[in-house]
Amino acid sequence: MPSILETPSNSSLSSAKKSCQINNWVELFREHTVKTRFVNLTPEFLNYLSADSIFLPNSNCKTVYENTVDNYSDSDSDSDSQSEEKNLPSFPAIEQEIREIIHTLGGRVFPKLNWSSPKDSAWISASGNLSCVDANDIFLLLKSSDFIVNDLSYKDEVQMKLCLRKWYDLQPSMEFRCFVKNNQLFAITQRDHLNYYEFLLELKSKILYCIKDFFGEKIKNTFPENDYTFDIYLTKDLKPFLLDFNPLEKETDTMLFGWEELRVSNAEEEIKEIEFRIVESQQEANFNSSSQMAFSTNRVPKDAIDMSSGVSVIDFMKNMTEQMQAGLTIDSDDEEIDKE
Numbered sequence: 001m002p003s004i005l006e007t008p009s010n011s012s013l014s015s016a017k018k019s020c021q022i023n024n025w026v027e028l029f030r031e032h033t034v035k036t037r038f039v040n041l042t043p044e045f046l047n048y049l050s051a052d053s054i055f056l057p058n059s060n061c062k063t064v065y066e067n068t069v070d071n072y073s074d075s076d077s078d079s080d081s082q083s084e085e086k087n088l089p090s091f092p093a094i095e096q097e098i099r100e101i102i103h104t105l106g107g108r109v110f111p112k113l114n115w116s117s118p119k120d121s122a123w124i125s126a127s128g129n130l131s132c133v134d135a136n137d138i139f140l141l142l143k144s145s146d147f148i149v150n151d152l153s154y155k156d157e158v159q160m161k162l163c164l165r166k167w168y169d170l171q172p173s174m175e176f177r178c179f180v181k182n183n184q185l186f187a188i189t190q191r192d193h194l195n196y197y198e199f200l201l202e203l204k205s206k207i208l209y210c211i212k213d214f215f216g217e218k219i220k221n222t223f224p225e226n227d228y229t230f231d232i233y234l235t236k237d238l239k240p241f242l243l244d245f246n247p248l249e250k251e252t253d254t255m256l257f258g259w260e261e262l263r264v265s266n267a268e269e270e271i272k273e274i275e276f277r278i279v280e281s282q283q284e285a286n287f288n289s290s291s292q293m294a295f296s297t298n299r300v301p302k303d304a305i306d307m308s309s310g311v312s313v314i315d316f317m318k319n320m321t322e323q324m325q326a327g328l329t330i331d332s333d334d335e336e337i338d339k340e
């Protein structure tokens with residue numbers, strides 16, 4: 001499997017990389033993707049995101065993370081922390097815009113920048129996933145993620161945006177990554193390649209048919225590139241929704257395919273058969289999980305968490321767990337994407 005995070009070899013962006021920015025494609029597929037809003041990010045805010053240590057801006061709203069740190073503060077350190085607060089950056093306009101968007105999108109959002117979500121930092125949030133109910137939830141996830149660091153490395157070349165998408169409790173079994181070369185769909189993989197979903201074996205040919213149709217009717221002549229990947233979510237009625245585009249480049253995760261297999265695949269000729277891979281047994285899922293553990297490089301943030309109050313990561317996690325057990329997790333509202 002290719003490594004997901006690779007430092008760009010040079011700073012110029014490929015055409016596909018440009019087109020795959022969510023702010024560049026979402027309008028083209030408005031009817032076929034989830035509700036999305038954007039916040040323009042200022043240079044000051046980008047500097048804050050790029051700064052090494054994890055700290056939250058001066059703000060009125062508090063996350064579980066901040067409450068945890070506060071719990072550890074004793075009275076001697078209170079005045080110190082008050083004077084530190086004065087030096088913290090603050091972004092009231094961005095926070096206000098985020099609050100309004102969260103409200104418009106129904107109270108919970110999924111955050112990402114131009115290309116990436118902070119999926120490697122879900123562990124730090126109280127919910128254990130990427131759902132955010134206020135601005136500080138978003139800041140904490142973005143500040144803790146290596147994928148976001150990678151997006152920020154392009155900040156001098158593109159206008160960086162914070163993208164907020166309406167939150168849905170998606171079924172990982174129904175997500176598929178599809179590969180396009182020379183404007184032809186030639187391969188599809190189950191996106192959650194670490195789990196075996198027996199029911200997919202029976203649905204496989206229907207799913208293939210749905211994705212093939214959707215590609216031909218909605219994507220092929222609309223997306224302005226010839227080589228790329230797209231991610232599809234199928235509702236329980238097998239209605240396709242677009243989740244994401246990525247360049248057909250080595251930095252994109254290829255799940256059940258090896259990069260070399262895709263690279264050498266000859267899509268110059270007309271594709272007669274699309275290769276569709278799903279996990280076919282529990283043993284295969286176990287094998288994929290153990291390989292993922294062995295080669296994983298993106299599971300924890302690369303920088304140690306700099307907690308100025310002196311709370312160790314272990315104490316922090318312990319306290320976080322206690323708070324979660326006390327009921328601070330966000331409940332699912334069972335909302336389905338097909339109710340849109």
Ligand SMILES: Nc1ncnc2c1ncn2[C@@H]1O[C@H](COP(=O)(O)OP(=O)(O)OP(=O)(O)O)[C@@H](O)[C@H]1O
Binds near residue numbers: 034110115246
């Ligand atoms: N609106 C949403 N609500 C809830 N979960 C979502 C939403 N959008 C995406 N997800 C989940 O987050 C995962 C990652 O989403 P997305 O592809 O947008 O992020 P990414 O960082 O670009 O990932 P990749 O690098 O693999 O392309 C998806 O596979 C899906 O499970």
